[in-house]
Amino acid sequence: MRARLGHVTVTLWTNATVATMRGGSDEYGLIEGGAVALDGETILAVGSCNEVRTMIDADAELEEVDLDEIDLEGRLVTPGLVDCHTHLVFAGSRAAEFERRIAGATYAEIAAAGGGIRTTMTATRAATEDELVAAALPRLDALIGDGVTTVEIKSGYGLDLDTELRLLRAAHRLATERHVEVVPTLLAAHTVPPEFAGRADDYIAFVCDTIIPAVAASGLAGAVDVFCESIAFDLDQSRRVAQAAAAHGLSIKGHTEQLSALGGGPMLAAAGALSIDHGEHLGDHDVDVIAEHGTVVVLLPGACYFTGERQHPPVEAMRAAGVPMAVATDTNPGTSPLASLRLAANQACVTFGLTVPEAMHGITSVAARALGLHDRGRIASGARADLVAWDVDHPAELVYEPVTPRQYRRIVAGSA
Ligand code: DI6
Ligand code: FE
Numbered sequence: 001m002r003a004r005l006g007h008v009t010v011t012l013w014t015n016a017t018v019a020t021m022r023g024g025s026d027e028y029g030l031i032e033g034g035a036v037a038l039d040g041e042t043i044l045a046v047g048s049c050n051e052v053r054t055m056i057d058a059d060a061e062l063e064e065v066d067l068d069e070i071d072l073e074g075r076l077v078t079p080g081l082v083d084c085h086t087h088l089v090f091a092g093s094r095a096a097e098f099e100r101r102i103a104g105a106t107y108a109e110i111a112a113a114g115g116g117i118r119t120t121m122t123a124t125r126a127a128t129e130d131e132l133v134a135a136a137l138p139r140l141d142a143l144i145g146d147g148v149t150t151v152e153i154k155s156g157y158g159l160d161l162d163t164e165l166r167l168l169r170a171a172h173r174l175a176t177e178r179h180v181e182v183v184p185t186l187l188a189a190h191t192v193p194p195e196f197a198g199r200a201d202d203y204i205a206f207v208c209d210t211i212i213p214a215v216a217a218s219g220l221a222g223a224v225d226v227f228c229e230s231i232a233f234d235l236d237q238s239r240r241v242a243q244a245a246a247a248h249g250l251s252i253k254g255h256t257e258q259l260s261a262l263g264g265g266p267m268l269a270a271a272g273a274l275s276i277d278h279g280e281h282l283g284d285h286d287v288d289v290i291a292e293h294g295t296v297v298v299l300l301p302g303a304c305y306f307t308g309e310r311q312h313p314p315v316e317a318m319r320a321a322g323v324p325m326a327v328a329t330d331t332n333p334g335t336s337p338l339a340s341l342r343l344a345a346n347q348a349c350v351t352f353g354l355t356v357p358e359a360m361h362g363i364t365s366v367a368a369r370a371l372g373l374h375d376r377g378r379i380a381s382g383a384r385a386d387l388v389a390w391d392v393d394h395p396a397e398l399v400y401e402p403v404t405p406r407q408y409r410r411i412v413a414g415s416a
Helices: 049-060 095-102 107-112 117-125 129-145 161-177 200-218 235-247 264-270 284-293 301-307 315-321 341-350 356-362 365-370 396-400
Strands: 007-019 030-039 042-048 064-071 076-079 081-083 148-154 181-189 223-228 251-256 275-278 296-299 325-327 387-390 407-411
Touching (some): 007 049, 030 049, 042 049, 049 064, 076 396, 081 365, 117 161, 129 148, 181 200, 181 235, 200 235, 223 264, 235 251, 251 264, 264 275, 264 284, 284 315, 301 341, 315 325, 325 341, 325 356, 325 365, 341 356
Parallel strands (some): 007 064, 251 275
Antiparallel strands (some): 007 030, 030 042
16 A cells, blocks of 8 residues: 555445456456455555455545445456457458458458458558548447457558558557557558569568668557568568567567468567467467467457368467467458457357456456556556456356447546
């Protein structure tokens, strides 16, 4: 408890079942009959109602405390959910490509014929920042309605300096339009744009020598992602992107082993990546290397679902090796038009074999770690006050019945 002199307003949520998400990946860290006290943007105390009241009474001896008390009548409280991998900002629609895929064309065939990411690039280059923000808001609102308080948003549909910067600015704007924290990531190395056709190395040089330095100087993104894949960039090109990011003080993330096994996962883990994402084709040795570096693997079951991918990430091997597993929506126009993090958690259980506590950690504590954010994703004294109260009494309900809205109250950095 901090000792201060003066006047303080403490928000106190009482009579709650608190899923603190502290402890191991097999537990929710539940406190029945619990309470959470908030002081501004920070969690002051969490524990049984009696413990928390005792702490507040002790504080009241040092300063004047105004209590704003809310009786949650047994409702569940969790950390605000963290969606640590999205491509939320883009223009246009790929519904026509979806029709073709359902009729038999593959994602890789459509990409090779100049569709896929390039279809979205064309629409995105033609869109203004206002249009990009307007297009993203319904998706962001869906995530917010699902309990998300922090959302990572990647660029990657501009593939030129101006449009990549515009995408990142649009991502920042979203955080001013809604009460949510946005964590923008540069994904200029998403695919080779048409003006660099057949010259992937030249495009990577442009990304490393021009786009990454400009983004680092602008402060618009704190991390750089790269699509290390047969249909995108090879291992050497991906390594160059990671080196340029590190040289400019930016964190590293990677889309790796989604469609093929190029070795991007272990290479980026060794390069100090915060997370490697997808991982459907990770082998046993890759898992050991990733475990050794403590890198988070971000599971994206929506992408497997939408592409009909049968190859699933090696969850059992990762669990056995102690790899921290996050779960995210991958919300994007091509492979995961899915703006529900609780549905992604459900899919991670049903299709990938995560336990329900693992999936809950995947969208809270481990997701925060995948973003390098150590102040959230758990309910603990001193953590950021990002909380959701739900109209359910157990965390398994959130994953079991993902589509039904269950949010009762949502607090981001201490305010509703
Ligand atoms: N992997 C994905 O699943 C998305 N991007 C990526 O690198 C797909 C993006 C798209 O098809 O628009
Ligand atoms: Fe993605």
